[in-house]
Amino acid sequence: MDMKQGPVKMEVFKLEPGDIDHLFRRSGLTGNPLSVFRYNAEQAAVTSPSARFKTLTESPAFQTIARQLLEPDLKISFHTGGANAAEDQYYALLSKETSTVLAQFSSAEGDLLLLYFPGEKAFLEWWTGTYASPGMDDYPALFGSGILESEVLICALHCVDMYRRFYLESMLDYRGVVDVAASSADFGQLLKRALASGDKRWLLPALVEITPGLKSIPIALKPEHMQKIEELGFITSKDAVFTLAERSRLMGTEFISAWMNATGWQASALIKGEERSLSRVFLAVTAFTNHLFSFETGSGGEGRFRHQTANASELAGTLLQWTTALRRAVPAGAGPQRNFCGQCGGKISPDKKFCGHCGAAL
Known part of the structure; x- marks a missing residue:
């Protein structure tokens, strides 16, 4: 649209x-x-x-x-x-x-x-x-068009941050070559430190800290999640060593040079008198594109996500479809209840036509 x-x-x-x-x-x-x-x-x-x-x-x-x-x-x-x-x-x-x-x-x-x-x-x-960013047209897809488990995104964004880290370390050490390999133990330790840091200068902590309610989704990393990011081109693995692959390097370079800001948001409505989450979204904005991640919860309580890139016009169209769907999902309510007189502030009964305190028409 x-x-x-x-x-x-x-x-x-x-x-x-x-x-x-x-x-x-x-x-x-x-x-x-x-x-x-x-x-x-x-x-x-x-x-x-x-x-x-x-x-x-x-x-x-x-x-x-x-x-x-x-x-x-x-x-x-x-x-x-x-x-x-x-x-x-x-x-x-x-x-x-x-x-x-x-x-x-x-x-x-x-x-x-x-x-x-x-x-x-x-x-x-x-x-x-x-x-948002004006963005470019036809930015390549990074995660495909399907639904993936949230742990896949956690691992992929960690790879992007690792490349950014290695790049900065190479500059501080005056090295012209960026190290792109880490042991599986180092990968896991850095991931734990990143999640615990809450440092929103890094992409993974920003995702978790900025997206409302995302911390409530359980995270259980498994070997198949690492296998998936290898299939997507973020890493290659051999003998318990992970090497950052082309997709990590390209996306890492994008976020080193062109990351502008991020926004996380959550839509909620009243369900049986209680506030319930309907949808969660995270947007990472770069000078090249707008990375949109939308989250949902599976039947077993597991977190899942979709990813797409969009220029500003495409993003506005996608979000219009999103808000339209949310309106349809909101249960029909009883409408506004006027329980106080707008003239004197006195409490009134819903069936009254005039305020019993000041006589004002309701």
């Missing part, structure tokens, strides 16, 4: 931390477990909203924005970082009642920045323009 870039339409609102309680009160919403906010009635009673809050209340989209922020049907949690990029965490919030998307950011001071998009296409055009 091709998505042509053009001027991105969105509305921008900025709120102060205390405005959230007034947003609950004015909208009459109570919130749900997907929202990161909870209503503090006592705080709302003794504080006044900021001048910025008035701008939001005057928007025709006020109630829709409040609904998506406080009672979303679908939450996509993003975590950016990797390489030497600055870290950030933010959310995209969607509702089954509308096609709009609300992106929620927080500043270091706790201020809330809301970007309101008229639809998923507009949001994804903005997102790929901000976080």
Whole structure:
């Protein structure tokens, strides 16, 4: 699917931390477990909203924005970082009642920045323009088009990081040749150290640390996983010695010279009243392409993944298909429940037409 870039339409609102309680009160919403906010009635009673809050209340989209922020049907949690990029965490919030998307950011001071998009296409055009690389066409496939076990990806990205490590060591030692061989024991020890380090300057730790919920997927490395990365061209093995093959060298060189950033995200929805993960994705961005890894859990609880490379336009199209599928997967809910009067903040019964405290029409 091709998505042509053009001027991105969105509305921008900025709120102060205390405005959230007034947003609950004015909208009459109570919130749900997907929202990161909870209503503090006592705080709302003794504080006044900021001048910025008035701008939001005057928007025709006020109630829709409040609904998506406080009672979303679908939450996509993003975590950016990797390489030497600055870290950030933010959310995209969607509702089954509308096609709009609300992106929620927080500043270091706790201020809330809301970007309101008229639809998923507009949001994804903005997102790929901000976080992805333009990329090149026809970048070669690295893992094929099928589903593989997550351990295969763990081993392959470790090979890429090992090449990067050996390359840097050769420079520090003033050697013109990069060592590309390691014993099986050294391979395993370096893998354990990498996973334990949490150092997101390296590709493998970035994958595990940045992708929400990925640590919960069990990892059980087996000989067949090493055999698979050998078939894929990442290593050759002989007499308990692993030699990094062409694919490790090519991908390692790409991430040495052109790794820009990474983003991990997780989509979640309410299933029987509890937040449940629907999908996890990791994106490693280089100047050459966008490496997209999507994860799923097999029937036996094992982790599996797919990989594809894409330019920015192809990536936006893929993610549009992804969000469309997620919307279909979200269970039908009861809709927003207005339990507080938007005029005085008093508690009301769902079947009432007027507030019993101030008489305001509901």
